[in-house]
Amino acid sequence: MDVDQLRKENEEKAEEEQERGPIKSDPGSAPVGDAVEDFHNRDALAFGIPAHRAGTGEVQHDAARWAGPQAFRADPGMNNGVDNRHQSWQVESTAMELFAEAVGADQTLFSTNGSTLNVHVALLAVAHPGESVVMARNGHKSAFAALVLSGAMPIYVDPVYDERWQVAHGVEPDELDRVLAAHPEAKAAIMFTPTYYGVSADVKSLAQAAHRHDIPLVTDDAWGLDYSFCSRLPPSALESGADLAIGSVHKTLNGFGQTSVLSTQGDRIDSERLELVFELEQSTSASALLIGSIDAARRQFQREGEELLGAAIDRALLLREAVELIPGLDLLPESVAGGPGAFAFDPTHVSIDVVGLGLTGFSAADWLRDHQRIHVELADHRRIMPLITFADGNENIERLIRALRELAKSHAEADPAPDYDIAAPAELRMETVMLPREAFLGKTEDVPWRQSAGRISAEMICPYPPGIPITAPGERLTEEAVDYLEQIVAMGGMVEGASDESLETFRVVA
Template sequence: MSENRTRFRLDQRRAPIYEALEQFRQMRVVPFDVPGHKRGRGNPELTAFLGQQCVGVDVNSMKPLDNLCHPVSVIREAEELAADAFGAAHAFLMVGGTTSSVQSMVLTVCKRGDEIILPRNVHRSVLNALVLCGAVPVYVNPEVDKRLGISLGMKREQVEKAIKEHPNAVAVLVNNPTYYGICSDLRAIVKMAHDAGMLCLADEAHGTHFYFGGGSLPVSAMAAGADMASVSMHKSGGSLTQSSLLLIGPNVHPGYVRQIINLTQTTSGSYLLMSSLDISRRNLALRGRQVFHQVADMAEYAREEINAVGGYYAFGKELCNGNSVFDFDTTKLSVHTLDIGLAGIEVYDILRDEYDIQIEFGDIGNILAYLSIGDRPQEIERLVSALAEIKRRYHTDGAGLLSQEYIDPVVAASPQEAFYAPKKSLPLRETEGMVCSEFVMCYPPGIPILAPGERITKEILNYIEYAKAKGCSMTGPEDPDILHLNVLA
């Protein structure tokens, strides 16, 4: 504890929401409030499935348990502990996933007509926020690694150019890291934004562990001086799915951020999600550095073993070039598969269907195995063995495989303008040259191939049809089969 005591101002052994729920459980209060299952008695099948321990604390906001919309006691204490653990001026517990965190972050700084500088390879939640508020994106189109087909980070000179050409932009948004583990030079981008009078926002959906890297992982947004960061605790931090944190620095007013959050977040915050954030924050504060050091070591071992198989390329810090790949998240086990003649999504399907191994995603050329605090060495060995066997059984000529994951968009209208404009539905191939009014993406990772306001090109249509044929899970359009697209009328 001595190291932790020097790091933290507050007693990180506390978990006030969890403690309040345990005290509430012992009180045996008679429930004449919601939820209607009444501590599970009204829904025995659900109780049998989830367990009495779980449904017994699925409760409503009440004075002893505080209120997420306006916390004054245990939730506020939990937020103060989270801010302390993550080095933020303030932290907000979010129960709408990191989508809610990202949207609240963008809605806090942007209003209709404002410009915001961002890379195009953002999660759809960022562009959804622009649809809601009417802000206009200024895209910094990232470079693409030609071998891997993946988009890289934002180069410093690209950001500098965008700031110079759009001096009235309100903020710069950065992925820290990308889904594949690529990091931009966040400290430099923060300084450029601040020097221009802009805020810097970070989508850290895949960077929770950066706050507990102890210098061995890329810099976190708060340590780099960013103004706001969306941190997906459920991804690498161990909390329940749909729980997240929104962190802010000293230059953002927390009262206004709370108002923005309350525009869209539920008034019935789940105590299961909030207590999972509370307990997970405590776990990371007390043990995070040690645990994530072990995770990084496991990922490095897996990279070496997979590369020794041959045919695959499990990439890592060797990609760093000081700019567009300023740093790399070594916990990310991303593997290029095209050299064995299989698309990433094909390897993804084989691993699940024939080896009972569920990885995070497979796309056109790569797979991602998401390593975090719950992984063990024996599972790493099983994954490596399966990949070796897949190569032996399925290796083929890769002729005809697409490699490009990212296609620069041609923006013809703002996302809000295009989303709400009069539209018509056309067969997919008849939309070439038209302006799209909806999203099309592979999920995961949820980065749009097309977003509202972007012109549909032949290259994009080829990519959509190829991804569908290879079995990528496609989402976004009104037409679930993606045989038609909505375009501006």
Template sequence: MYKYDQTKTPLFDALLDYVNNDTIPFHVPGHKKGQGMVNRFKDFIGTNVMAIDVTVFKQVDSLHKPTGAIKEAQELAADANNADDTFFCVHGTSGAIQAMIMSVVGEGDKILVPRNVHKSVTAGIILSGAMPVYMQPEIDSNVGVALNVTPETVQTTLEQNRDAKAVLIINPTYYGVSTDIEKIAGIVHSYDIPLIVDEAHGPHLHFSDKLPISAMDAGADMCAQSTHKIIGSLTQSSMLQVRRGLVDVNRVKTVMSLLQTTSPSYILLASLDVARMQMVTEGKELLDKTIELAKYARAEINNIEGLFCFGEEVVGLDGAYDFDPTKITITCKNLGISGHELERILAEKYFIQPEMSDLYNILCVFSIGDTQEKVDALLIALREISKTCSNSGKNKIEIMSIPKIPLRMLSPRDAFNGNTISIELEDSVGEISAEFLLTYPPGIPVLCPGEIITDEIVEYVKALKDAGLYVQGTDDPEVNFIKVVNEHKRLNVITSA
């Protein structure tokens, strides 16, 4: 099945050799294997991790021009993930997504993207100078979250934008919902352009036949994966998978080198090396246990009064071709509390921290590191919260309509880099935004740079803030002010939406 010996961990082994040889470091970092580190920190994390915190030299290879251990580790990762090339990423999947976009589109090029993209996608569009064409995902009005875009939406949007240079899809969404990515790959390739995929929440998909198909297995040309999210690498370590043909791998290599630090963390790189080995050798069994735990939790949560956890029943709805059961979305609106309130209670009273919350839900991500004991602790807490809230007499929270996608007047790059002025949000209606407004639910950007601010958007943001939800994207942390384009008539105004 694999070309190479997947039990090998060449980069981690090279670092262990460096340590075992008791090499004397006259190189950065300055703590010198922890010798110069403050004791309180060193005593907590231990000296082993500091011993492999090294810099670029021949024995441990160079991320920017790999010829040894890193080269071999990336080749093993490509083999493991059904890719032609893999690039290790130490600046998170956000950086990998930006590199992916900048590798396929440039100034003025059109790229089709779902509206519920992560902000790193729009950042990549700004950096590249490309022009986004947004596709509206389907919405589950019962739980108030975005599902995915349908193949039909992709087909229609491509027919309307035959000059598009690339299409980006999410697989799966934050909430675990996948589209028919194989069908979409066929549609996109019929236009002779690449399909690139934000697979931040799907690095585990390839390693289990009980999960949705992975982007590379479905025929995508590139995908960015958060190896740290579900499987065992360290936070900020990710992989960018590439299939040659419609994508110029040398362009990808150049862009990755442009964006990544010249002082990468070998701790993060080594964690990618061993995480790949673990998934190939043990992944199926580990994921089987994770999926069973998730199924158990979902069934138990659906027996708790006032709570609901959607699952495979969404498969077959528009925008929900498949579902990742390791994503546990707990809808609490029938208890009369917001997801934000439920997250706060769990964190402050029970010391249980969900991944995130929106107005109606919390999201708990299950992974290979979870246990029955920890899942039972979550269930006990949810049962107690249900009893308390059920007796409070609170009315259930109603689902709010999401504002329509506003008219775009400038490219995101022109708006972001333009002459701007900060004004009060309530006075900004009719102005061109130079900033983002990003909120949950359902994970769709309310406003992107270059778009016209509407009354509907301002009122929606106010309602979310009143509910205690975190609205982000503006320089003003309280989101009372927003930057808008000043003297925008001097810029190249674009009237297409």
């Protein structure tokens, strides 16, 4: 058979199929959801995965008891229902193009393994094994894992530490410039902005600094995807000039858990390499339920983002006003923006200092959960942070205010605040003496924690939240780091990533 002839016939067939496909490339459509509906409207039946048959079978699913039968109906196979095996209806690719247009990117990819996957992919795309990247030291643990996966060597740059609030903000552009000048070998700069506490760095100046050194700026803006959809929020990383930006759809828009997007612009990121490394990491059976929720979030926020996110800001401001009147509580104020490392602030991250009640953030969070059935997004050694989103109506806010008043009342007579004298990041900084990949994946041994100072860490140990490792693989451990971790655990913090969660032993390079 003539192969050229066969290829031509297949191409013609694919074109015809695309024309017959179920979707439109129009911002008012949601291609994935439209294709799922079309699958059911056509009375299609797929003898492929998922085995649950997307609501076309006979067996009732146990999980439908709490997830509802619709969750299953919304989850046909991406390549045997939502699209066909050649993907010639271009359902997901069209949805990704529409997303890219909505956020001003040239390309967007959808992850069903959270921003964690996208952070891995970003690092794998920008550095070859053994090459250096300049990375802010306040990265989420996924970035340190990405160093292990990629084999890149980090040159850490310190964010500004705010002594008043004992919290790290963003990296100052001059500091990035200085580190890049000292390290012309660096292949990319990686920044984490906004922080968990809602504080953004000056991304525009950071991008200019990276570009002056002819390298891309990668931003993990997991907490800032909504900035593209509301003019009352800080400028988005892409709008500010980042070459690659990562946003969690489930953190700020209405994607299901684990949904995230990676977007690029310009020509500093090799898009072919990016797509190849993305394919290494993404599941071969990504869920239509998850992918469809990314697509639907884009459509909804493109249409209603100004209104929905604006309402979230208004409600967060109401909460802030109420908190200011509660004795013993202290707010991380909007006025942090403008200070060093803090270019802009997202008021929906309502960080409430509870030191005045003689509590740690950990114990205040536990009290709210046990006595008021209220969970908060973040608790640290001195504050709690309820996150206010577009989904919170007035009732939620009023309930939270009542709960905070009760918290204050119940602790009005409490003993004075315990000693919160914790080390600043500068005191904890350790020297990186080995590639994180070699330290993590090479030969290791466990040593009693008091004997670990001077040894090279083979693990990352992070108080969670915020999930920023205190020790990263490849760093030479110090007494200060060991003391700090012990102090955080004693205060009620959770520690993740340690091979021995009791912290009696540390895993070090053998």
